[in-house]
Amino acid sequence: MNGPMQSNMEDRIAKLESESEELEKYRKFWEVQWPETLRMFRSAQRGLVVGAVIALGVAVWHLKRLGESVQATEDAAKRQLVSSLVTEYASPDMGKAMRELHRFSEKCLRSGVSRAAAEFIRQVSEGTGDELDDWRRLTYRYFHKVRLFAEDGVIDSSLLAHIFKPVAVRFVVEVLQPLTEAHGDRITGVDYDRATFEFFESL
Numbered sequence: 001m002n003g004p005m006q007s008n009m010e011d012r013i014a015k016l017e018s019e020s021e022e023l024e025k026y027r028k029f030w031e032v033q034w035p036e037t038l039r040m041f042r043s044a045q046r047g048l049v050v051g052a053v054i055a056l057g058v059a060v061w062h063l064k065r066l067g068e069s070v071q072a073t074e075d076a077a078k079r080q081l082v083s084s085l086v087t088e089y090a091s092p093d094m095g096k097a098m099r100e101l102h103r104f105s106e107k108c109l110r111s112g113v114s115r116a117a118a119e120f121i122r123q124v125s126e127g128t129g130d131e132l133d134d135w136r137r138l139t140y141r142y143f144h145k146v147r148l149f150a151e152d153g154v155i156d157s158s159l160l161a162h163i164f165k166p167v168a169v170r171f172v173v174e175v176l177q178p179l180t181e182a183h184g185d186r187i188t189g190v191d192y193d194r195a196t197f198e199f200f201e202s203l
Contacts, residue, residue: 082155085146086163094142097135098171104132105175116175117182124187136179140196143172147199161203172200 088094108116120136123129150157177197184190 078155081149082159082163085149085155088142089163089168093138097138098168101132101135101139101175101179102171105179115178115182117178120179121182121186124183132179133183136176136183139171139176140180143176143200144193144196147196150199157203164200164203169200169203173197 104120105116108119120129120132124133146155146160149155150160177194180192181194184192
């Protein structure tokens with residue numbers, strides 16, 4: 001083999017030898033660099049895991065603090081509500097309304113009227129019992145509101161037993177209930193919900 005063909009073959013052999021040398025360089029490079037690259041990858045992977053765990057812990061801590069903050073806000077709102085109910089119950093207007101309605105019922109009994117409710121309806125019908133009816137509405141709306149708050153769980157029913165002494169419970173059941181039911185039957189035709197009276201009767 002001589003001439004151009006021999007020259008061509010030598011060039012191809014030289015090219016293959018050069019490519020083999022390049023491949024050998026890459027092989028030696030990756031023998032050194034691959035373990036280091038793998039180590040860096042694993043280190044980065046561990047860093048991501050640790051970072052994720054820390055982030056999760058921070059998120060849980062913030063959620064816990066948020067829950068505590070919400071609970072504290074709810075507790076404060078409940079305390080404020082109870083305080084406002086106590087203040088309203090102890091107000092001069094409420095005290096006068098309960099006192100005057102109780103006196104009216106007692107006076108009817110002493111006068112020989114069998115039912116204070118009947119006298120109440122007579123006076124309201126004749127226009128002389130407007131003030132009595134105002135007192136009745138004021139007290140009924142208040143005790144009805146208290147019952148709704150308790151049933152909705154906004155305030156603790158057991159707490160109400162400490163706020164409203166037996167005298168208040170007797171007022172609701174023995175004075176307010178007969179007047180309110182008679183007003184519904186004879187004046188407005190409204191069938192008042194007995195739940196409020198039954199609730200206080202159970203305290």
